[in-house]
Amino acid sequence: MKMLKNKRGEGYIFPCLMIVVVCMILSILIFFASSVSMVRITEKNSRIVLDSYVMQNSIQIYNSIKQGNDYTQSLDRDSYINALCDFCTLEKSGSFLYAYNEDGSLKYQMTLPVISFQKENTLKIKLAYTLYVPIWFDGKIVRYAIIPVTIYSSFNEKF
Numbered sequence: 083m084k085m086l087k088n089k090r091g092e093g094y095i096f097p098c099l100m101i102v103v104v105c106m107i108l109s110i111l112i113f114f115a116s117s118v119s120m121v122r123i124t125e126k127n128s129r130i131v132l133d134s135y136v137m138q139n140s141i142q143i144y145n146s147i148k149q150g151n152d153y154t155q156s157l158d159r160d161s162y163i164n165a166l167c168d169f170c171t172l173e174k175s176g177s178f179l180y181a182y183n184e185d186g187s188l189k190y191q192m193t194l195p196v197i198s199f200q201k202e203n204t205l206k207i208k209l210a211y212t213l214y215v216p217i218w219f220d221g222k223i224v225r226y227a228i229i230p231v232t233i234y235s236s237f238n239e240k241f
Contacts, residue, residue, distance in 0.1 A: 117215045120190060121229055124170070124213060128195065131166045132209055132235050157197050157207065166195065188223070190215045192231075206236040 138161075163179070166172065172179040172192075181189040193212045200206035210233075214226040 113217070117227055117229075120215060121213060121231065124190070124192070125231055125233060127170050128166065128209060128211075128231070129233055129235065131162065131169050132197075132207065132233060134169075135162050135165060136207070136235065157199070159195075159197050162197050162209075163194060187218075188216050200234060200236070206234070209233040209235070 163174065167174055167179060170181065172181050174180075174194075177194050178191045179194065180191045183189050191214045195209050195211040197207060197209050200208045211231055213229040213231055215229065216223040217225045217227060
Protein backbone atom coordinates (compact mmCIF):
# COMPACT_ATOMS: atom_id res chain seq x y z
CA MET A 83 0.00 0.00 0.00
CA LYS A 84 1.32 3.41 -0.95
CA MET A 85 1.67 5.94 1.87
CA LEU A 86 0.72 9.58 1.35
CA LYS A 87 3.56 12.02 1.83
CA ASN A 88 1.32 14.98 2.78
CA LYS A 89 -0.82 13.98 5.72
CA ARG A 90 -2.50 17.38 6.24
CA GLY A 91 -5.07 16.85 3.46
CA GLU A 92 -4.32 20.02 1.49
CA GLY A 93 -4.51 18.14 -1.81
CA TYR A 94 -8.16 17.14 -1.22
CA ILE A 95 -9.71 20.63 -1.11
CA PHE A 96 -9.96 21.11 -4.88
CA PRO A 97 -11.45 17.67 -5.65
CA CYS A 98 -13.97 18.08 -2.81
CA LEU A 99 -14.92 21.54 -4.08
CA MET A 100 -15.36 20.19 -7.62
CA ILE A 101 -17.60 17.38 -6.36
CA VAL A 102 -19.81 19.91 -4.55
CA VAL A 103 -20.04 22.12 -7.66
CA VAL A 104 -20.89 19.16 -9.90
CA CYS A 105 -23.57 18.02 -7.44
CA MET A 106 -25.09 21.52 -7.38
CA ILE A 107 -25.19 21.66 -11.17
CA LEU A 108 -26.78 18.20 -11.35
CA SER A 109 -29.43 19.14 -8.78
CA ILE A 110 -30.33 22.25 -10.80
CA LEU A 111 -30.59 20.20 -14.01
CA ILE A 112 -32.75 17.58 -12.29
CA PHE A 113 -35.04 20.29 -10.88
CA PHE A 114 -35.35 21.90 -14.31
CA ALA A 115 -36.13 18.59 -16.00
CA SER A 116 -38.74 17.67 -13.39
CA SER A 117 -40.35 21.13 -13.65
CA VAL A 118 -40.56 20.94 -17.44
CA SER A 119 -42.06 17.47 -17.16
CA MET A 120 -44.61 18.70 -14.62
CA VAL A 121 -45.61 21.61 -16.86
CA ARG A 122 -46.06 19.29 -19.86
CA ILE A 123 -48.13 16.83 -17.86
CA THR A 124 -50.30 19.63 -16.48
CA GLU A 125 -50.79 21.08 -19.95
CA LYS A 126 -51.65 17.65 -21.37
CA ASN A 127 -54.17 16.98 -18.58
CA SER A 128 -55.75 20.40 -19.10
CA ARG A 129 -56.07 19.71 -22.81
CA ILE A 130 -57.68 16.31 -22.12
CA VAL A 131 -60.21 17.88 -19.77
CA LEU A 132 -60.88 20.68 -22.28
CA ASP A 133 -61.58 18.11 -25.01
CA SER A 134 -63.85 16.27 -22.59
CA TYR A 135 -65.63 19.55 -21.85
CA VAL A 136 -66.24 20.03 -25.58
CA MET A 137 -67.53 16.46 -25.91
CA GLN A 138 -69.96 16.96 -23.01
CA ASN A 139 -71.34 20.01 -24.77
CA SER A 140 -71.38 18.27 -28.14
CA ILE A 141 -75.16 18.46 -28.60
CA GLN A 142 -75.10 22.25 -28.47
CA ILE A 143 -72.03 22.29 -30.72
CA TYR A 144 -73.60 19.86 -33.21
CA ASN A 145 -76.77 21.95 -33.39
CA SER A 146 -74.64 25.02 -34.13
CA ILE A 147 -72.81 23.21 -36.91
CA LYS A 148 -76.11 21.96 -38.40
CA GLN A 149 -77.18 25.59 -38.60
CA GLY A 150 -74.07 26.31 -40.68
CA ASN A 151 -71.97 28.15 -38.11
CA ASP A 152 -69.92 27.46 -35.03
CA TYR A 153 -71.84 29.79 -32.75
CA THR A 154 -71.77 29.02 -29.04
CA GLN A 155 -73.40 31.28 -26.48
CA SER A 156 -71.46 30.65 -23.29
CA LEU A 157 -68.75 28.64 -21.59
CA ASP A 158 -69.26 27.15 -18.14
CA ARG A 159 -66.02 27.83 -16.27
CA ASP A 160 -67.09 26.11 -13.05
CA SER A 161 -67.90 22.80 -14.72
CA TYR A 162 -64.49 22.84 -16.43
CA ILE A 163 -62.68 23.58 -13.14
CA ASN A 164 -64.58 20.82 -11.33
CA ALA A 165 -63.75 18.34 -14.10
CA LEU A 166 -60.08 19.40 -13.96
CA CYS A 167 -60.00 18.97 -10.17
CA ASP A 168 -61.52 15.49 -10.46
CA PHE A 169 -59.22 14.39 -13.29
CA CYS A 170 -55.97 15.74 -11.82
CA THR A 171 -56.85 15.29 -8.10
CA LEU A 172 -56.44 18.98 -7.40
CA GLU A 173 -57.75 20.77 -4.34
CA LYS A 174 -59.53 24.08 -4.83
CA SER A 175 -58.92 26.80 -2.27
CA GLY A 176 -59.69 30.44 -2.99
CA SER A 177 -58.38 31.45 -6.39
CA PHE A 178 -55.85 28.59 -6.64
CA LEU A 179 -55.82 24.88 -7.36
CA TYR A 180 -53.26 22.86 -5.39
CA ALA A 181 -51.56 19.54 -6.18
CA TYR A 182 -49.86 17.64 -3.37
CA ASN A 183 -47.34 14.78 -3.32
CA GLU A 184 -48.00 11.51 -1.50
CA ASP A 185 -46.23 12.85 1.59
CA GLY A 186 -48.48 15.93 1.70
CA SER A 187 -45.94 18.45 0.41
CA LEU A 188 -46.93 20.94 -2.26
CA LYS A 189 -46.15 19.72 -5.78
CA TYR A 190 -47.46 22.80 -7.59
CA GLN A 191 -50.26 25.31 -7.51
CA MET A 192 -52.09 26.98 -10.32
CA THR A 193 -54.49 29.86 -10.70
CA LEU A 194 -58.07 29.08 -11.59
CA PRO A 195 -58.13 28.55 -15.36
CA VAL A 196 -59.77 31.25 -17.43
CA ILE A 197 -61.70 29.72 -20.30
CA SER A 198 -62.67 32.13 -23.05
CA PHE A 199 -63.34 32.40 -26.76
CA GLN A 200 -60.55 33.06 -29.25
CA LYS A 201 -63.17 34.63 -31.47
CA GLU A 202 -66.36 35.77 -29.82
CA ASN A 203 -69.06 33.06 -29.60
CA THR A 204 -67.24 30.53 -31.78
CA LEU A 205 -65.94 27.06 -31.05
CA LYS A 206 -62.38 28.32 -30.85
CA ILE A 207 -61.58 28.16 -27.14
CA LYS A 208 -58.62 29.57 -25.24
CA LEU A 209 -57.63 28.38 -21.78
CA ALA A 210 -55.11 30.33 -19.69
CA TYR A 211 -53.66 29.84 -16.22
CA THR A 212 -50.42 30.39 -14.34
CA LEU A 213 -48.53 27.47 -12.83
CA TYR A 214 -46.43 28.02 -9.69
CA VAL A 215 -43.78 25.34 -9.10
CA PRO A 216 -42.15 25.61 -5.64
CA ILE A 217 -38.38 25.64 -5.34
CA TRP A 218 -37.47 23.74 -2.18
CA PHE A 219 -34.33 24.15 -0.08
CA ASP A 220 -33.82 22.44 3.26
CA GLY A 221 -37.48 21.42 3.43
CA LYS A 222 -38.80 24.97 2.93
CA ILE A 223 -40.13 26.79 -0.10
CA VAL A 224 -37.59 29.41 -1.17
CA ARG A 225 -39.30 30.75 -4.31
CA TYR A 226 -41.80 29.82 -6.95
CA ALA A 227 -41.04 29.26 -10.61
CA ILE A 228 -43.89 31.07 -12.39
CA ILE A 229 -44.98 29.57 -15.72
CA PRO A 230 -47.87 31.05 -17.73
CA VAL A 231 -49.72 28.38 -19.73
CA THR A 232 -52.11 29.02 -22.62
CA ILE A 233 -53.95 26.24 -24.46
CA TYR A 234 -55.91 26.71 -27.66
CA SER A 235 -58.59 24.31 -28.80
CA SER A 236 -60.92 24.55 -31.74
CA PHE A 237 -63.52 22.39 -33.37
CA ASN A 238 -62.90 21.97 -37.08
CA GLU A 239 -65.36 20.64 -39.58
CA LYS A 240 -64.18 17.75 -41.75
CA PHE A 241 -66.64 18.43 -44.56
